[in-house]
Amino acid sequence: MNLSAADISNLTSQLxxxxxxxxGLTEDQSRRAIVAAFEVLxxxxxxSAASDVDTFVKGGGDVDGAIxxxxxxxxxx
Numbered sequence: 828m829n830l831s832a833a834d835i836s837n838l839t840s841q842l843x844x845x846x847x848x849x850x851g852l853t854e855d856q857s858r859r860a861i862v863a864a865f866e867v868l869x870x871x872x873x874x875s876a877a878s879d880v881d882t883f884v885k886g887g888g889d890v891d892g893a894i895x896x897x898x899x900x901x902x903x904x
Contacts, residue, residue, distance in 0.1 A: 832891075835891050835894055835895050835898075836891055838894055839890045839891045839894055842861065842890070842894065843857045843858055843861065843890060844857075846860060846861060858890050861890050861893065862890065862893065865893045865897075
């Protein structure tokens with residue numbers, strides 16, 4: 828599966844909206860929650876993979892980057 832930047836952006840929008848609806852959050856709160864979840868995942872990963880998480884967590888987080896990293900991690904991109 829090879830996803831374009833537009834595909835990643837669309838996936839991000841869907842994820843943010845789904846988390847917001849299911850958790851009763853605003854979309855901004857949802858984005859922060861998603862980044863927080865990736866930070867927790869980072870703590871469970873080997874240092875080599877954890878450094879990749881830092882790439883998108885710094886500066887407030889980038890959910891598109893987080894999703895792309897995750898897809899790369901699981902071999903979907």
